[in-house]
Amino acid sequence: MKHNTHGIDHIGLTVPDIEDATTFFIEAFSAEIVYDTYTKKETPRTSHETTTRLGIAENMAERAIRMIGLPNGPQIELFEFEGGTQxxxxxxxxxxxxxxxxxxxxxxxxxxxxxxxxxxxxxxxxxxxxxxxxxxxxxxxxxxxxxxxxxxxxxxxxxxxxxxxxxxxxxx
Missing domain, CATH: 3.10.180.10 (2,3-Dihydroxybiphenyl 1,2-Dioxygenase, domain 1)
Known part of the structure; x- marks a missing residue:
């Protein structure tokens, strides 16, 4: 039996600064913050499990994740990383x-x-x-x-x- 696809839930986008990117989408597209999954107040995620799950280099750290919503359509999930080379x-x-x-x-x-x-x-x-x-x-x-x-x-x-x-x- 084939699964039921409802549509695009969100699009992931890596940005250099999550706050600046959030401001851009709010000003340019009337986006709103839906929630923060992970904030800069927390310790950067550097575990082997994180880098393996995301398929990124071991010297990278997940810094922040935020879901923003547009007036209609899918959400955009913003990611900020640090370390290594981008x-x-x-x-x-x-x-x-x-x-x-x-x-x-x-x-x-x-x-x-x-x-x-x-x-x-x-x-x-x-x-x-x-x-x-x-x-x-x-x-x-x-x-x-x-x-x-x-x-x-x-x-x-x-x-x-x-x-x-x-x-x-x-x-x-």
Whole structure:
């Protein structure tokens, strides 16, 4: 018997500073803190069990974990680590989860909010094409203050994929 998948519960994101990242998501996306799983007031987690469970180098320490919630959709679980060496954020051309897309009503205001919160746009919003096309349907890639890629997407006009799709991206 196959299991029942309900959807994405949360997306894990490692950040250089959990407080700064929390502020960015609050200011840019109206996120809220749901809970702290592990705080900087506690001793850093450096055990072999922790590094094995997470698949990280033995010289790294888990410093803090916080779950933040967006107005709709999955949560984002923020992680902060210390010690060892950390690589900078990947780009869309690197292997691995490359970006998180945020569905917004007003893409220009969302870009403004990201920039006000310390992020930056890669380029101005452009029209969606093909099965996503429609009047006012736009997307824009941006960077967080620490360099992770985020996409803003807005589609006020029904997208052509809906004509043949057996499933919608968002419920009606």
């Amino acid at each position: 690589r900078s954020a990947i780009t869309p051309a690197d292997f691995g989860w490359q970006h998180v897309a945020f569905y917004v009503d007003d893409i220009d205001q969302a870009v403004h909010d990201i920039e006000r919160a310390g992020g930056k746009r890669n380029a101005d919003p452009i029209e969606l094409s093909g099965v996503e096309a429609g009047k006012g349907n736009l997307f824009c890639y941006c960077k967080t203050p620490w360099g992770s890629t985020i996409e803003l997407i807005s589609y006020p006009t029904p997208q052509p994929y809906l004509e043949k799709a057996s499933r919608r991206k968002w419920p009606v």
